[in-house]
Amino acid sequence: MNGRADATPSPSGEDSLGDPSETVTPSDTPDVLVVGGGLAGCFAALSAAREHPAAAAVELLVTAADRFDRHPGTIDVLGYPGRSTDDDSTAATEHRQPVETPFDAIDALPEDHPYRRLGRDRLRTALALFDDELDYSGERSEHNALVPTHTGRVRPTARYPDWMAAGLASRDEPMGLVGFEQAPALDAAFVADRLGERLPYEVTAVTVEFPGRVTESPAGPVLARALDGDEAPSGDVGTPDFDVVEEEPPSSLTPDEEQGPAREPLVERVRSELALEGRVGFPAVLGETAYQTVRDHIESALYAEVFEIPVGPPSVPGRRLERRLHAALADAGVAVTSGALEGFEADDGRIDRVSLSGRDRAVESVVLATGGLSGPGLVADRAGVHEPVFDCHVDHPDDRLAWTEPTLLADHAFGRFGVSVDDELRPLDATGRPEYENLRAAGRIVGGFDYDAEQSADGVALVTGGAAGRWSSP
Amino acid sequence: MGYTPHVLVVGGGPLGTGLARDFAIRGLEVTLVDPGPLAAPRTGRMGGLLASGAQFAREDPDYAQRCLAENRTLFEIAGHCVEDTGGLVVGDNLDGLQTACEDCSIAAQHLSAEAATEREPGLDPAVDGALAVPDAAIDPFLLTVAAARDAREYGADIRPRTEVTDIVVENGAVETVVVEQTPFPVDADGRDATGDADGDATDDADGDDTGGEPPDDGADGADPGAGGESGEDGDEPVRSDGGKSVPGTVGGGTDPTEDLGGSLEPTVDRLDVDYVVNAAGDNAPAVAGLADCSVPVSQGQETVTVAAGRPVETAVTRPAAPGEAPDTAVPVGQHTLLATEHRSGSDAAGVPSGPDTGHIPSPLAVDNVADSLSGLVAGTGRTQRALRLPRAEFDPGRGRDFAVLDHDRQDCWGLLTVLGGTVTTHRWVAERVCDRVCGEFGIQRACQTDELQLPGGEDVPDLAQAVGTFGLAESVYEHSKRRLGSQTSAVLHTDGENPVVCSCQSVTRSEVAAALDDETNADADLGGVRVRTSATTGRSQGGRCGHQVATQLHPAYDGEVVENACTALLDERWQGQRPVAGPQQTEMARTYRLHAGVMNRGHDHEMGHTDIAGYDDGSHDPADRPTCCPRVGWEP
Numbered sequence A: 001m002n003g004r005a006d007a008t009p010s011p012s013g014e015d016s017l018g019d020p021s022e023t024v025t026p027s028d029t030p031d032v033l034v035v036g037g038g039l040a041g042c043f044a045a046l047s048a049a050r051e052h053p054a055a056a057a058v059e060l061l062v063t064a065a066d067r068f069d070r071h072p073g074t075i076d077v078l079g080y081p082g083r084s085t086d087d088d089s090t091a092a093t094e095h096r097q098p099v100e101t102p103f104d105a106i107d108a109l110p111e112d113h114p115y116r117r118l119g120r121d122r123l124r125t126a127l128a129l130f131d132d133e134l135d136y137s138g139e140r141s142e143h144n145a146l147v148p149t150h151t152g153r154v155r156p157t158a159r160y161p162d163w164m165a166a167g168l169a170s171r172d173e174p175m176g177l178v179g180f181e182q183a184p185a186l187d188a189a190f191v192a193d194r195l196g197e198r199l200p201y202e203v204t205a206v207t208v209e210f211p212g213r214v215t216e217s218p219a220g221p222v223l224a225r226a227l228d229g230d231e232a233p234s235g236d237v238g239t240p241d242f243d244v245v246e247e248e249p250p251s252s253l254t255p256d257e258e259q260g261p262a263r264e265p266l267v268e269r270v271r272s273e274l275a276l277e278g279r280v281g282f283p284a285v286l287g288e289t290a291y292q293t294v295r296d297h298i299e300s301a302l303y304a305e306v307f308e309i310p311v312g313p314p315s316v317p318g319r320r321l322e323r324r325l326h327a328a329l330a331d332a333g334v335a336v337t338s339g340a341l342e343g344f345e346a347d348d349g350r351i352d353r354v355s356l357s358g359r360d361r362a363v364e365s366v367v368l369a370t371g372g373l374s375g376p377g378l379v380a381d382r383a384g385v386h387e388p389v390f391d392c393h394v395d396h397p398d399d400r401l402a403w404t405e406p407t408l409l410a411d412h413a414f415g416r417f418g419v420s421v422d423d424e425l426r427p428l429d430a431t432g433r434p435e436y437e438n439l440r441a442a443g444r445i446v447g448g449f450d451y452d453a454e455q456s457a458d459g460v461a462l463v464t465g466g467a468a469g470r471w472s473s474p
Numbered sequence B: 001m002g003y004t005p006h007v008l009v010v011g012g013g014p015l016g017t018g019l020a021r022d023f024a025i026r027g028l029e030v031t032l033v034d035p036g037p038l039a040a041p042r043t044g045r046m047g048g049l050l051a052s053g054a055q056f057a058r059e060d061p062d063y064a065q066r067c068l069a070e071n072r073t074l075f076e077i078a079g080h081c082v083e084d085t086g087g088l089v090v091g092d093n094l095d096g097l098q099t100a101c102e103d104c105s106i107a108a109q110h111l112s113a114e115a116a117t118e119r120e121p122g123l124d125p126a127v128d129g130a131l132a133v134p135d136a137a138i139d140p141f142l143l144t145v146a147a148a149r150d151a152r153e154y155g156a157d158i159r160p161r162t163e164v165t166d167i168v169v170e171n172g173a174v175e176t177v178v179v180e181q182t183p184f185p186v187d188a189d190g191r192d193a194t195g196d197a198d199g200d201a202t203d204d205a206d207g208d209d210t211g212g213e214p215p216d217d218g219a220d221g222a223d224p225g226a227g228g229e230s231g232e233d234g235d236e237p238v239r240s241d242g243g244k245s246v247p248g249t250v251g252g253g254t255d256p257t258e259d260l261g262g263s264l265e266p267t268v269d270r271l272d273v274d275y276v277v278n279a280a281g282d283n284a285p286a287v288a289g290l291a292d293c294s295v296p297v298s299q300g301q302e303t304v305t306v307a308a309g310r311p312v313e314t315a316v317t318r319p320a321a322p323g324e325a326p327d328t329a330v331p332v333g334q335h336t337l338l339a340t341e342h343r344s345g346s347d348a349a350g351v352p353s354g355p356d357t358g359h360i361p362s363p364l365a366v367d368n369v370a371d372s373l374s375g376l377v378a379g380t381g382r383t384q385r386a387l388r389l390p391r392a393e394f395d396p397g398r399g400r401d402f403a404v405l406d407h408d409r410q411d412c413w414g415l416l417t418v419l420g421g422t423v424t425t426h427r428w429v430a431e432r433v434c435d436r437v438c439g440e441f442g443i444q445r446a447c448q449t450d451e452l453q454l455p456g457g458e459d460v461p462d463l464a465q466a467v468g469t470f471g472l473a474e475s476v477y478e479h480s481k482r483r484l485g486s487q488t489s490a491v492l493h494t495d496g497e498n499p500v501v502c503s504c505q506s507v508t509r510s511e512v513a514a515a516l517d518d519e520t521n522a523d524a525d526l527g528g529v530r531v532r533t534s535a536t537t538g539r540s541q542g543g544r545c546g547h548q549v550a551t552q553l554h555p556a557y558d559g560e561v562v563e564n565a566c567t568a569l570l571d572e573r574w575q576g577q578r579p580v581a582g583p584q585q586t587e588m589a590r591t592y593r594l595h596a597g598v599m600n601r602g603h604d605h606e607m608g609h610t611d612i613a614g615y616d617d618g619s620h621d622p623a624d625r626p627t628c629c630p631r632v633g634w635e636p
């Protein structure tokens, strides 16, 4: 694999990945309009722009600013192929081993699964483009890796960022974990206990106080910013009148004279607590932009490889992924705007014009990548489930109680809600005909399968986004 | 002092805990049992209205005056459970109602439409005038827990997660009562693990549950809590230090952190009691049935929905037809409770019942609440959950009346069923019942429950002036203080960091710890933590914070207990959201995505060296390994 150096801005000290210096001005007549700025939308826009680098004017409309706040930053391709009907007792599902090689498991999926519909070559192409553009790890492996979760489980994933590389649970080697008192999202002692019971090596833990005063909750983004700027957070508390208290005020109440740096005090605290470990994991809050610098700093101070375990929402790793994607988009000449699609005009089964930011514009083709029920792509209310942008047909039971099962971790009908598509990914109306000839769907909004249960959402986003983008490109 | 009768109170709702408190203060020996954590499941399904009585002034002046008196009493004894929101009554013939209020000495001011909307911008614009009355909001969870804790202070034995399974009657009198304590969390695959489901399961499954269970004779001595903890001499009962045991895993000196994950057997106990007061709410007929007694009731159906935030700041009510419950919209803490009765003639299809739906109203019943309340409030906000409340009534249409049924008439001396009433008047009802039971034993001691303040409700100076916000963000402190009342400083004053574990509700680690330590809560019962702290009742209904709350059990409890507790907690939350699958669906999808996907809580892998060998270990790409640091410390 080559060409990565050209495609990706090279990582420098203060990570420039995802700091797109140039923003692209939207064209008056975008050839391709991608609605929705999640992984599928970004990837559709990227694929469309790369398909015809000179010719295509591609615009990405980000409809929800927080899409990546729920993304852990890994790229899951296929962890657990659909529940088989004969062994779907909870116990059987619970202990089913994750897929080792996703490509080998694809044939077992139903024919109308996006992977089967689009084929494994398209999935390979999509992953290759992702690898070229995003500089993630795992690209030379056909195998899933196992990564630890912040609740002490392991999870299969196909691509993981560099800052998770040292933390693979599938690397047969002890690890140490560091938690922060102020960030209960990752309880290091608990996670170490759980992982240690489930993995064939020792997992140890310490919990330290993050330097400074943290009153925000969830704390993740505040800690990340503190490390980015190397300045301990100062919190936001009411002012005590210590004269009135009889007892000695607890140390946490004593105002600090000045905040001081964050990085060095942090590593000092960890160093004094943690036994020597070859690899040391932190909650993934080690910087949102300067994370490479921060990790380098901690690695050299601890003499250990450092990795991070995603926590959230809000997920700092999700934001890092978003920044990398946006850098790639800028590099590819994609115009990124944010807002809502205010309206559109269609004629003869084609979407001709859209109105965006108060302006009417002609479009050649449109990709709908607004996400599923968890994103803004599908909206549910008394009347049922709708796709609010183009009002595409969404099949669902009328009885709202039938959308869910009585327990959280079950096979819910809503997990499969979305639009039905044809082989060109065009959403179909209730009669099975394409809603619009030039409208394609990508990502979670493509229904029929529970990508969370399969742990396949990112692979599906890449392959559908890639195909929809390329097919939409003139 | 002569013989001290032992009274068993069945039911840990507002009435049951109020009874236990009253009995205990009067010096009787009291045991209280409830199959759930206290204050659950049904207590939460009330409208949050601490009525001034105005709504009833025309129809039932006596009751209206009673409400007013109790309303004032609760402000005095339980200040942290009530909020002086003021009330607006809307509807027809407000002039007539105002006159009736005046006759009952209830201050009622007739406001024009403009004045009313100015007072409460959340009113529906169509409202043409309102009566401003001294209604207030009450948090039934905090109230119930406070009463239970107070009862315990006075020596009552409070046993959550304990169900009455048999009432043995001999020679026309209650002889023994068999109770069964289910440890929490029970195995997720086993018995229903959620508090709500428990209570309701008994409705349908009583025959099965209570029929063939042979009393376990050997269990008497093995009961972990009761015997040793009843604190006869009034001393603070001591709990064994150094770790927690889950009831059912009894055995003196075993390491409590060991073996807590497996199947936890219920503990059966036989209580020799002198008198039983049945305050099991709408489950009271089933409890009386254990003694072969009957309670003639009819079942009404009501639905309460919980809206996020405070679309109204005032308790807004609309009196219904005589005998029917008013429609209410009352802000309680960080939510607004919307309640309406299913009136005969309203869309009956909206209220299917049956074994499958249990306490879950149909989505159509939820729509019915929203429809009934439109015209009352402008918007009801985003509905987060909904609960169906079957209301047992002696006399249909007189829902707020309480009734006392002495089963002596059915040849069972020593069993009294109390049914109906409201939270507003619960203390007074309890007083009357205690008078009567004490009378049976020839005891004449005055009731003091209207004078003694509840834990948390004592008058305290404003702490913020003295100690700032205990290192917490101001809003976190304010929310904590509202719940904790006079206990604020005891709970929030910690040595180290005290992070927020439930962001939506601003619940800190120390508040969760205090709830777990509360002796009126069953060990490791996160349902009890929820009712005490409101953690997991916010926007995500525990999706974002449930695991953080659950890990507070660690390391006192092992990982398996934490996982089961987390699952039980989230499943209970999930059930309440199902009927509002429209508006709450995005949050539900996010919760599912987080737990099934990102956390992978649906799969549990134990892996050896060979198991993990088949997966990518990163070594194919040595370039990705950092070269910055010499790797020391670990040798393969």
Ligand SMILES: Cc1cc2nc3c(=O)[nH]c(=O)nc-3n(C[C@H](O)[C@H](O)[C@H](O)COP(=O)(O)OP(=O)(O)OC[C@H]3O[C@@H](n4cnc5c(N)ncnc54)[C@H](O)[C@@H]3O)c2cc1C
Pocket: B010, B011, B012, B013, B014, B015, B016, B017, B033, B034, B035, B036, B038, B039, B040, B041, B042, B043, B045, B046, B047, B048, B049, B050, B051, B162, B163, B164, B199, B202, B279, B280, B281, B282, B283, B284, B287, B302, B303, B304, B328, B339, B340, B389, B390, B391, B420, B421, B422, B423, B424, B425
């Ligand atoms: C829709 C609706 C709205 C209402 N709104 C208001 C309002 O706004 N203001 C107001 O003041 N009142 C209101 N009420 C009335 C109020 O809800 C009741 O008065 C109050 O809940 C009664 O308390 P309780 O303790 O009698 O019963 P519950 O709160 O029902 O408690 C009964 C307890 O008994 C337990 N139990 C069940 N079975 C057993 C068993 N076998 N063994 C042991 N224990 C058992 C249950 O777990 C439960 O904890 C409302 C009622 C309804 C139906």
